[in-house]
Amino acid sequence: MITLTQIxxxxxxxxxxxxxxxxxxxxxxxxxxxxxxxxxLTYSQAYTFxxxxxxxxxxxAIIYFRRELWSLIQVLLGSKDTTKRKLFMYVLIATICTxxxxxxxxxxxxxxTGIPVWLPMMVIGIIxxxxxxxxxxxxxxxxxxxxxxxxxxxxxxxxxxxxxxxxIAALPGVSRSGITTSTLLLMKVEADEAFRLSxxxxxxxxxxxxxxxxxxxxxxxxxxxxxxxxxxxxxxIVSATIVSLFLIDFLLxxxxxxxxxxxxxxxxxxxxxxxxxxxxxxVGTTFG
Numbered sequence: 001m002i003t004l005t006q007i008x009x010x011x012x013x014x015x016x017x018x019x020x021x022x023x024x025x026x027x028x029x030x031x032x033x034x035x036x037x038x039x040x041l042t043y044s045q046a047y048t049f050x051x052x053x054x055x056x057x058x059x060x061a062i063i064y065f066r067r068e069l070w071s072l073i074q075v076l077l078g079s080k081d082t083t084k085r086k087l088f089m090y091v092l093i094a095t096i097c098t099x100x101x102x103x104x105x106x107x108x109x110x111x112x113t114g115i116p117v118w119l120p121m122m123v124i125g126i127i128x129x130x131x132x133x134x135x136x137x138x139x140x141x142x143x144x145x146x147x148x149x150x151x152x153x154x155x156x157x158x159x160x161x162x163x164x165x166x167x168i169a170a171l172p173g174v175s176r177s178g179i180t181t182s183t184l185l186l187m188k189v190e191a192d193e194a195f196r197l198s199x200x201x202x203x204x205x206x207x208x209x210x211x212x213x214x215x216x217x218x219x220x221x222x223x224x225x226x227x228x229x230x231x232x233x234x235x236x237i238v239s240a241t242i243v244s245l246f247l248i249d250f251l252l253x254x255x256x257x258x259x260x261x262x263x264x265x266x267x268x269x270x271x272x273x274x275x276x277x278x279x280x281x282x283v284g285t286t287f288g
Contacts, residue, residue: 002229002231002232006039006229006232007232007235009038009039009232010228010232010233010235010236010239011235011236011239012034012038012239013031013034013035013038013039013049013053013236013239014053014056014235014236014237014238014239014240014241014243015239015240015243016030016031016034017030017031017050017053017054017056017057017236017239017240017243017244018056018057018060018239018240018241018242018243018244018246018247019243019247020175021053021054021057021176021177021240021244022057022177022199022244022247022248022251023175023177023178023267023270023271024121024124024125024128024175024177024178024179024181024182024267024268024270024271025121025175025178025270025271025274026120026121026169026174026175027050027053027054027057027175027176028047028050028051029278031046031049031050031053032046032047032050033046035049035050035228039227039228039232041227041228042223042227044223045223045227045228048213048221048223049227049228049233049236051209051210051213052210052233052236052237053236053237053240054206054207054209054210055210055237055240056236056237056238056239056240056241056244057206057240057241057244058203058206058207058210059237059241059244060240060241060242060244060245060248061199061200061202061203061206061244061248062203063241063245064199064245064248064249065196065199065200065203068087068200069200069203071083071084071087071088072084072087072088072091075087075088076088083151083152086151086152087151087200089156089159090151090154090159090162090197090201091200091201091204093156093159093160093163094159094160094162094163094166094201095163095201095204095205095208096163097159097160097162097163097164097166097167098163098164098166098167098201098204098205098208099167099208100163100167101163101164101166101167101168101170102166102167102168102169102170102205102208102209103170103212105167105168105170105171106170106209106212118274118275118276118278118279119275120171120174120175120275121174121175121178121271121272121274121275121278122271122272122275122276124174124175124178124179124182124268124271125267125268125269125270125271125272125273125274125275126268126272127182127186127268128178128182128264128265128267128268128271129264129265129268129269129272131182131185131186131264131268132261132262132264132265132268134185134186134188135185135191135260135261135264136261148188148189148190149187149188149189149190149193150189150190150193151193151197154187154189158187161183161187162180162183162184162197162201163201165179165180165182165183166179166180166201166202166205169205170209175271176202176205176206177198177199177202178267178271180197180198180201180202181194181195181198184197184198185264191255191256191260191264192252192255192256192260194255195251195252195255196252196255199248199252251263
């Protein structure tokens, strides 16, 4: 029977997932460290438990972007709407590229050694600080009549690049939302559109990552369930879903306002701060 302490810990871990999934800090790493510390799980148990948390984040994104997902289904049913078909092609091509890059990286990540986990977060943090400067510049340019990109302005080449960037997030320490949002911002996509497109395409990457884990490492799944319990996992998933819904809404509302410059800079500083903390503490010092 699950104890009150275990319930509290499951809620905390779910909240960690719900926050870190949408920030430029690897949610895999945050949940792994938290679950190992609070629940005394082994590395493999904590890592697999973290992947269960992806269900909560994905469910939140599905709920939040249900209209966009319904438009994808409408395209499959024969809709000729240009906007819907554009979104469908973006999701399809980016997801395929993510799978081509991400699946091999995930399967062979254990053979990669000597690369500090904190380094990708540091790089993404620096890029986000640059993005903040760029957003400020582009907003001024837009006020003077300049153009910024939306989904309709992106090409198939752009979809491929976004998919490749997202695929790289299969590596430990790399934030999926951080790298895809940064890539979109560097493509001169309007800030709120960049966050939206990053979150939407991430739904399919998260579902695929969880499915691949279940198929490739069934023994780890059984071990994680035994270590946490079905009730503990379900509580953490619900917690991750609720927190994710609030954070998605908050980030998208800020992205539409002038405060996005400060938010992007803050996200960059969070990523850099996290990487420095991991470096100092020696947490997750290498891949593998």
